[in-house]
Amino acid sequence: MKTTLIIVPAYQEEANILRVIEDIQAHIADADILVVNDGSMDQTALLAREAGVKVIEHPYNMGIGATVQTGFKYACERNYSKALQIDGDYQHPAQEGPRLLQVLSEEEADMVIGSRFIEYTGYRGSWLRRTGNRLFQWVNALIFGQKIIDNTSGFRAYSHRAIRLLSQTYLGEYPEPESISYLKSLGCKIIEVPVRMRNRPGGKSSITPMKSIYYMVRVLTSIISFNRHSRR
Amino acid sequence: MNFLVLKISTFFLSVFLLLWIFSLVRRRLLMEEYSFLWVCIAGVFLVLSFFHPIMDKVAHTLGIEYGPSALFLFFNVVTLFILIHVSVQLSDYKSKKRILAQEIALLRDKVEELSRKMNVHESADL
Numbered sequence: 369m370k371t372t373l374i375i376v377p378a379y380q381e382e383a384n385i386l387r388v389i390e391d392i393q394a395h396i397a398d399a400d401i402l403v404v405n406d407g408s409m410d411q412t413a414l415l416a417r418e419a420g421v422k423v424i425e426h427p428y429n430m431g432i433g434a435t436v437q438t439g440f441k442y443a444c445e446r447n448y449s450k451a452l453q454i455d456g457d458y459q460h461p462a463q464e465g466p467r468l469l470q471v472l473s474e475e476e477a478d479m480v481i482g483s484r485f486i487e488y489t490g491y492r493g494s495w496l497r498r499t500g501n502r503l504f505q506w507v508n509a510l511i512f513g514q515k516i517i518d519n520t521s522g523f524r525a526y527s528h529r530a531i532r533l534l535s536q537t538y539l540g541e542y543p544e545p546e547s548i549s550y551l552k553s554l555g556c557k558i559i560e561v562p563v564r565m566r567n568r569p570g571g572k573s574s575i576t577p578m579k580s581i582y583y584m585v586r587v588l589t590s591i592i593s594f595n596r597h598s599r600r
Numbered sequence: 601m602n603f604l605v606l607k608i609s610t611f612f613l614s615v616f617l618l619l620w621i622f623s624l625v626r627r628r629l630l631m632e633e634y635s636f637l638w639v640c641i642a643g644v645f646l647v648l649s650f651f652h653p654i655m656d657k658v659a660h661t662l663g664i665e666y667g668p669s670a671l672f673l674f675f676n677v678v679t680l681f682i683l684i685h686v687s688v689q690l691s692d693y694k695s696k697k698r699i700l701a702q703e704i705a706l707l708r709d710k711v712e713e714l715s716r717k718m719n720v721h722e723s724a725d726l
Contacts, residue, residue, distance in 0.1 A: 404705075424705050430698055438702045445706070538695060 375439030378456030478556035482523035610649035
């Protein structure tokens with residue numbers, strides 16, 4: 369049995385899912401692929417099954433937080449020692465995956481984040497996204513004493529410990545910044561690695577300017593609340 | 601005269617509230633555990649409709665000039681607490697619902713895997 373699971377959360381990604389799977393298969397050989405279909409009404413699940421990968425389907429749409437968590441639960445049940453999250457929208461280049469996994473093992477980290485901003489990698493993102501990120505950077509640095517540059521990247525590798533912890537705790541609808549605070553509060557080791565990401569090819573980002581403000585307030589609330597049971 | 605109208609209307613309002621709650625409980629539309637709170641509220645209404653001066657005294661103690669204002673304040677605060685309580689319960693149900701849905705998704709996958717295995721065995725037996 370393979371020891372690494374690649375978790376691909378997907379919602380209405382029929383335009384991208386095949387490319388994502390092919391990309392993974394071309395660059396990461398020694399891993400099982402799991403597509404978690406979050407109640408898509410389109411062909412996402414069908415296409416993924418036809419491509420020969422494992423598909424788990426939510427009975428209804430539950431959001432990215434629950435989708436990734438289902439992946440962790442699966443990984444936990446089947447005792448995978450590592451997991452790599454690659455989003456179903458073809459934004460994360462699979463060729464960078466092995467490097468994240470390698471850093472995870474070499475540095476004995478619990479989470480390795482593929483970061484867009486750590487050095488110039490050609491990615492800029494919207495003004496609001498950058499501002500939001502700066503805010504999270506600042507808050508996380510203040511609370512946990514580690515500056516995480518790309519808090520919203522979902523391109524991540526996880527250790528067995530992180531898989532177990534994140535399978536047990538639901539981190540809300542916006543899990544990326546919250547999982548950093550959560551894992552940090554439990555003393556996990558988090559490392560960032562610069563990656564070159566693609567701009568979204570098809571579809572549009574789920575985060576609009578109005579939603580960004582809502583997003584920031586919610587995430588900040590939860591980051592601050594997590595700090596309540598933080599280790600230090 | 602006005603006080604009498606107020607008394608009578610509050611009385612009927614509280615009786616109506618009580619009867620409504622009892623009927624909801626009887627028809628199993630409201631669980632007893634939640635009915636308790638509403639029965640209490642109706643009870644407070646009923647008592648106040650008979651003993652008007654209580655309200656005035658309470659208002660006076662709180663430094664509120666006008667008795668009915670104290671009543672409004674009281675019910676606003678109670679409503680606020682009830683709303684927070686309901687939000688907490690809603691969150692609880694949502695998270696339980698999510699856990700169940702995830703379980704279903706994972707179990708469905710296991711069932712499919714098992715039935716595939718069984719089919720393979722069956723066709724091997726044939």
